[in-house]
Amino acid sequence: MLHIKCPHCGMRSQNEFSYGGDATVKRPELNKEVSDQDWDNFVYNRKSLRGKHLEFWQHLSGCRQWIKVERDTATHEIFKTLKANEDI
Amino acid sequence: MTSISALKNVHIKGLFGDYENKNEKDLLKISENKDLLIIQIVQYKNSSTSLDSLKIDDLNLKNEVISVMNNDDTRILWNGPNNWLLVSNKKNLLKEIVEKFDANNFSITNLSHSRAIIELDGENAKEVLKKGCPYNFNELKKDNSLNSTFNGMSVTIDVLNDNPQKIRIFTLRSFGESLYHSITDSCLEFGYKSI
Numbered sequence: 001m002l003h004i005k006c007p008h009c010g011m012r013s014q015n016e017f018s019y020g021g022d023a024t025v026k027r028p029e030l031n032k033e034v035s036d037q038d039w040d041n042f043v044y045n046r047k048s049l050r051g052k053h054l055e056f057w058q059h060l061s062g063c064r065q066w067i068k069v070e071r072d073t074a075t076h077e078i079f080k081t082l083k084a085n086e087d088i
Numbered sequence: 089m090t091s092i093s094a095l096k097n098v099h100i101k102g103l104f105g106d107y108e109n110k111n112e113k114d115l116l117k118i119s120e121n122k123d124l125l126i127i128q129i130v131q132y133k134n135s136s137t138s139l140d141s142l143k144i145d146d147l148n149l150k151n152e153v154i155s156v157m158n159n160d161d162t163r164i165l166w167n168g169p170n171n172w173l174l175v176s177n178k179k180n181l182l183k184e185i186v187e188k189f190d191a192n193n194f195s196i197t198n199l200s201h202s203r204a205i206i207e208l209d210g211e212n213a214k215e216v217l218k219k220g221c222p223y224n225f226n227e228l229k230k231d232n233s234l235n236s237t238f239n240g241m242s243v244t245i246d247v248l249n250d251n252p253q254k255i256r257i258f259t260l261r262s263f264g265e266s267l268y269h270s271i272t273d274s275c276l277e278f279g280y281k282s283i
Contacts, residue, residue: 001222008169009153013222015237061242062235063168 002076007083008063020056022046023068050074054088094204094264095120100282104272107279116210116280118272121256124205125179128197131170135193144174144185156231156246165233165246173199173244173258204264206257206271212278213253217245219274239270 002014028034028042053073058066066084071077080088093099099120107115129149131137139149145162149172157164162176174185182198189196208216214225220239228234230250236243244258259267272280 009234012236015222016235061237063171064235065168 002078004057004067004069004078005081006059006062006065007067007081007086008065009059012059012062016059016061017057018060020058020066023054023056052079056084093120093122094261095206095268098265098268103279103281105276105279107281110279112281114210116208116212116216116275116278117283118275118280119207119209119283121205121207123177124200125174125176125181126199126203126258127174127176127182127185128167128195128199129172129174129185129189130195130197132193132195133170135170137190137193142188144188145176145178145181154228154232154234156233158231163246163248165244167235167244175246175256202261203258204261204267206259206264206268207248208255208257208271208275209252210278210280211253212275213255216271216274216278217255217257220270221245238267241267241270243267 003011004014004017005011025042025046028038050073053071055069055071056066057069058064068082068084068086069078070080070088072079082088103112103115131139142149144164145159147157147159147162147164149164150157150166151169152166155166161178162174162181165173165175167173174181185196214228217238218225221236221243223234223236228245228247230247233244233246236245238257238259241259241263246256246258248254248256257267257271272282
C-alpha cells in the first residue's frame with residue numbers, strides 16, 4: 001500500500017487521496033493572446049515522464065486539501081510533499 | 089423536533105454474531121446516535137480574524153491535527169485547516185454560533201440532518217475499524233478524531249473514550265445503511281449487541 005504524507009494530517013494511506021494531474025502545468029496568463037498550440041498544451045498535452053514527477057493530489061477523504069507530491073513514476077517512491085501553494 | 093433515524097430500516101436490536109458463551113457485558117455494543125447538533129465551521133482563507141477570542145460552549149477552535157476540544161456536551165473536531173465539525177447535545181448552540189461567527193469570515197453549515205452516526209462501545213471497537221480503514225488505530229487515543237475511509241466510504245471517526253473504547257463514526261446519511269452493514273459484518277466475529 002502506498003502511503004502519502006499529507007502536509008496537514010501526516011502519513012496516510014493512498015486510499016484517502018485522489019490524483020489530480022501534473023502540477024507543473026501553468027495556465028496561460030489571463031487577458032493575453034494565447035496561441036492554439038499553447039492552449040492545447042495547457043489543456044491536453046502532457047508528458048508521460050519516467051522518473052521524478054510533480055503531481056497534484058487531493059486528500060479527498062481526509063482534510064480535503066490539495067497538495068503537491070513529488071513522486072517517481074517508475075518506483076512510486078515519494079520524495080517530498082508540499083502544500084498546494086508551496087514550491088519546491 | 090427529533091431527528092428521523094438514518095438507520096431505522098437496518099438497526100435491529102438484539103444479539104448477533106459469535107455472542108454465545110460470552111458475558112453480555114463484554115460484548116461489543118452498537119447504537120445509533122440521533123438528535124445531535126452537527127455544525128461545520130469553516131474560516132475563509134482571506135479571513136484574518138483571530139480564533140483566540142472566539143469560544144463556543146467555553147471551547148476554543150484550534151488548528152491542531154486530530155485533536156478534539158471537548159466538554160460534557162460539546163465536541164469540536166478538527167476536520168482540516170481552518171475547518172471544524174462541532175457536535176453537541178445542546179441544540180441552542182446554533183444561535184450562539186451564528187451570532188459569534190460573522191458571515192464575512194466564517195461559513196457555518198448545519199449538517200445535523202445529513203449524517204448517520206454509529207457508536208461502537210467495547211474493547212474490540214478499534215479492531216472492527218481496522219478491518220475497513222487504513223489508519224493505524226494503535227496511535228489513536230482518547231479525544232482524537234480523523235477523517236478517513238471505511239470500505240471506500242468517507243467517514244469521520246471520533247474517539248470518545250479509550251478505556252473502555254467508545255467510538256463514534258459519522259458518515260453521509262446516504263451511506264448510513266451501507267456503513268452499518270459493513271460495521272456489523274466486521275463485528276460478527278466478536279459477537280455484538282445492538283442497542
